[in-house]
Amino acid sequence: MAIAADVEIGEGTKIHHPDLVNLYGCKIGKNCNIGAFVEIGKGVVIGDGCRIGAHSFIPEGVTIEDNVFIGPAVVFCNDYYPPSFGKHWGHTVVKQGASIGANCTICPGVVIGNGMMIGAGAVVTKSINNHVDCLAYGHPARPKGSSPMAILDLCKFNQVIRTCEYTCEGTCPYYPTLNPV
Numbered sequence: 001m002a003i004a005a006d007v008e009i010g011e012g013t014k015i016h017h018p019d020l021v022n023l024y025g026c027k028i029g030k031n032c033n034i035g036a037f038v039e040i041g042k043g044v045v046i047g048d049g050c051r052i053g054a055h056s057f058i059p060e061g062v063t064i065e066d067n068v069f070i071g072p073a074v075v076f077c078n079d080y081y082p083p084s085f086g087k088h089w090g091h092t093v094v095k096q097g098a099s100i101g102a103n104c105t106i107c108p109g110v111v112i113g114n115g116m117m118i119g120a121g122a123v124v125t126k127s128i129n130n131h132v133d134c135l136a137y138g139h140p141a142r143p144k145g146s147s148p149m150a151i152l153d154l155c156k157f158n159q160v161i162r163t164c165e166y167t168c169e170g171t172c173p174y175y176p177t178l179n180p181v
């Protein structure tokens with residue numbers, strides 16, 4: 001395993017075990033953390049401030065925006081009907097500030113909206129971009145309301161401001177000292 005010469009890596013990004021990753025043809029932004037045994041394929045773009053957990057697989061056709069958390073062993077698929085050898089690939093986007101729990105499977109062509117949290121072990125088969133229910137989990141993943149603790153964790157991580165009942169606009173009732181962006 002290795003980091004191919006064509007990989008662009010932004011300033012401040014840490015790849016903790018460079019010999020234990022497989023990165024090729026991709027672009028990784030600034031100040032990211034990439035765990036061991038991660039594979040990131042050709043054409044993938046990862047924004048700034050992202051964390052990619054160990055054993056995650058991110059193939060061609062995936063775009064990850066800024067400040068996204070990808071837990072360990074998250075598998076993105078890009079082929080709707082394998083093996084179609086590139087004929088039926090989907091483009092998947094994980095929008096800014098979203099968080100994907102451990103061991104999730106993300107099916108091809110979905111959009112995971114700004115600040116969404118996907119619970120551990122979910123299978124995301126359709127786009128999830130609900131501005132009220134910002135938590136989703138299950139097989140298939142469906143919106144499950146807003147978990148206060150989950151939202152707080154997101155806020156602590158990247159200060160996401162969401163349009164939901166637990167938004168941190170104004171003063172956060174749980175963490176009054178948290179400064180909204």
Ligand SMILES: CC(C)(COP(=O)(O)OP(=O)(O)OC[C@H]1O[C@@H](n2cnc3c(N)ncnc32)[C@H](O)[C@@H]1OP(=O)(O)O)[C@@H](O)C(=O)NCCC(=O)NCCS
Nearest residue numbers: 071072100101102118119120121122137138147148149150
């Ligand atoms: C989704 C999540 C945020 C929910 O947290 P929460 O709001 O505190 O939820 P609760 O623990 O109160 O559980 C509420 C219900 O949802 C169920 N539930 C919680 N998480 C679930 C999940 N990932 N998949 C399926 N069901 C889940 C619980 O069993 C419980 O069901 P019940 O009411 O029948 O007992 C959390 O369980 C989770 O998956 N976190 C991600 C952890 C992770 O992957 N971290 C990555 C770094 S290691």
